[in-house]
Amino acid sequence: MDTARNILACILPKQGLSSMDQLDTTTDRQPVAKRRLADLPGPRSLPIIGNLHQVDRSAMHLSVEAWAREYGPFFRFRIGDRRFVGVADPEALSTLMRDRPAGVRRGAKLERIWIEMGLPVGVFVAEGEAWKRQRRMVMAGFDPAHVREYFPALQRVATRLQGRWSKAAAQGQAIPLQPDLMRFTVDAIAGLAFGAEVNTLESDTEVIQAHLDKIFPAIFNRVMAPLPIWRWIKRPADRQLDRSVAEVKQAIAGFIAQSRARLLAEPARRARPANLLDAMLVAAEANASGLGDADVAGNVLTMLLAGEDTTANTLSWMIYLLHRHPETLARARAEVLDAFGDRGELIHEGLGRLNYVEACAHETMRLKPVAPFLGLELQHDTVIGDVAVPRGTLVWAVMRHASLDEAHFADAGSFRPERWLGDGGPAHAASSAKRVSMPFGAGPRVCPGRYLALLEMKLCIAMLLQRFDILGIDTPDGAAAREQLQFTMSPVGLRMRLRERTAAG
Ligand code: HEM
Numbered sequence: 001m002d003t004a005r006n007i008l009a010c011i012l013p014k015q016g017l018s019s020m021d022q023l024d025t026t027t028d029r030q031p032v033a034k035r036r037l038a039d040l041p042g043p044r045s046l047p048i049i050g051n052l053h054q055v056d057r058s059a060m061h062l063s064v065e066a067w068a069r070e071y072g073p074f075f076r077f078r079i080g081d082r083r084f085v086g087v088a089d090p091e092a093l094s095t096l097m098r099d100r101p102a103g104v105r106r107g108a109k110l111e112r113i114w115i116e117m118g119l120p121v122g123v124f125v126a127e128g129e130a131w132k133r134q135r136r137m138v139m140a141g142f143d144p145a146h147v148r149e150y151f152p153a154l155q156r157v158a159t160r161l162q163g164r165w166s167k168a169a170a171q172g173q174a175i176p177l178q179p180d181l182m183r184f185t186v187d188a189i190a191g192l193a194f195g196a197e198v199n200t201l202e203s204d205t206e207v208i209q210a211h212l213d214k215i216f217p218a219i220f221n222r223v224m225a226p227l228p229i230w231r232w233i234k235r236p237a238d239r240q241l242d243r244s245v246a247e248v249k250q251a252i253a254g255f256i257a258q259s260r261a262r263l264l265a266e267p268a269r270r271a272r273p274a275n276l277l278d279a280m281l282v283a284a285e286a287n288a289s290g291l292g293d294a295d296v297a298g299n300v301l302t303m304l305l306a307g308e309d310t311t312a313n314t315l316s317w318m319i320y321l322l323h324r325h326p327e328t329l330a331r332a333r334a335e336v337l338d339a340f341g342d343r344g345e346l347i348h349e350g351l352g353r354l355n356y357v358e359a360c361a362h363e364t365m366r367l368k369p370v371a372p373f374l375g376l377e378l379q380h381d382t383v384i385g386d387v388a389v390p391r392g393t394l395v396w397a398v399m400r401h402a403s404l405d406e407a408h409f410a411d412a413g414s415f416r417p418e419r420w421l422g423d424g425g426p427a428h429a430a431s432s433a434k435r436v437s438m439p440f441g442a443g444p445r446v447c448p449g450r451y452l453a454l455l456e457m458k459l460c461i462a463m464l465l466q467r468f469d470i471l472g473i474d475t476p477d478g479a480a481a482r483e484q485l486q487f488t489m490s491p492v493g494l495r496m497r498l499r500e501r502t503a504a505g
Helices: 002-009 057-071 090-098 108-116 128-141 144-170 177-194 207-224 236-265 276-285 293-324 326-340 355-367 431-436 450-467
Strands: 074-079 082-087 104-106 373-378 382-384 387-389 394-398 468-474 483-486 488-491 495-500
Touching: 057 074, 057 082, 057 207, 057 394, 057 483, 082 090, 090 373, 090 382, 090 394, 090 431, 104 108, 108 207, 128 276, 128 293, 144 177, 144 450, 144 495, 177 207, 177 236, 177 276, 177 293, 177 450, 177 488, 207 236, 207 293, 207 483, 236 276, 236 293, 276 293, 293 326, 293 355, 293 450, 293 468, 293 488, 326 355, 326 450, 355 450, 450 468
Parallel strands: 082 394
Antiparallel strands: 074 082, 104 373, 373 394, 382 387, 468 495, 483 488
């Protein structure tokens, strides 16, 4: 890869950079290093805690974005003894993200915490050769033909959500938006991941979900914690977490055993795996795959964790933004009714024609990316922008900064889905816009679930707009929805009131 080679070519010696003359190693082909990490601006830090006192962990992304606005696209800060370089320049970000897995990895602390919690490692956490093998196996399951075969199961889940919302509308009950959408995405992903009808939409006793809900926030809290208190004192929450991890692992082992038994009983399933777990088992059993049950288990868990909050939170933001922009909502609804009528089945082909709805999703993710930052770590000395940064440095990739910059998007603070409607619809929207707004990441580790996520989102929004009018979406304090970070970023406490539309609309 040229970019990676360029970065490697311009590695600077870690020591002995005593003057700017030595730093400026420009040739025609190489990035120019004019500054060192120590030269970068950044907020004043205190001894021991660094900048910890200036951030609220539940909205830390906002503090770091404010620093990017104040200090520019390259800056430094410190949380306890962890030193970060903040990078908000989209070109530098995509160069870094493309230099994976060789030159750049996810923060090593994430992997340490994950393993320490006893979780099996999947593609999100794996690095190097292990990541390459796992990524191949996972991608086998995301093959568009598999996703298409799985679509009827997705439709059933959407119908169950419709039923749940009909009931709430008839009883005049406010719907807790994000938790209901989590049920939708949990059921959707469970069906895809291991072919199980996990019906959280129609029951309130889904055990695996209750345990997963404890694991995701705990990973985030431990990665962000300045001190590993859980290693010194086991609090009740830590003991509950251990139990949840054990339960989830046992449940996943059960799903693997069932899937293996099905593959043995019906060898024809090997040629046309019915779900991601079947597909991963077949790929893992292939000669020289180098993968075992632990890898398969790690990736079932990864799908459950990576595919739920992300899609549910994005949908929550999208519904919230549509409600606040009635003309946009009316245009999206007109497109849905044109494709399906006011009672028609929401078929796969029709969803493919919902260009405006898809543009609404892209615009939502530009303004409200559920991964507003990525934590990366340099595996070798690297020049980022014009800064020489030593190996081992932690990079806080500020993903939203450029998306809100007028230099890249006219009227950048406004919700205007039209901007994504290039000649060929959102899929072909101006590549410059797509290079700046990267809600699914970029490079070899770009989100493998992105097409599935867009499909789920279009299906859910089509169901909502076809069947219901939104009477209101309330926030806890009546002000604009607040952003909360818990690994992913979600709106706080939205409650939606619906009215069922009559057949004539
Ligand atoms: C709107 C929904 C979603 C958003 C915004 C989203 C966003 C992201 C982002 C930002 C990353 C990191 C990419 C990078 O490092 O460059 C990622 C990785 C990943 N996502 Fe998603 N995601 C979504 C839905 C899903 C779904 C539905 C699944 C699976 C069912 C999924 C599975 C994964 C996996 C396995 C990775 C790790 C890939 C790797 O490290 O190789 N995501 N996602």
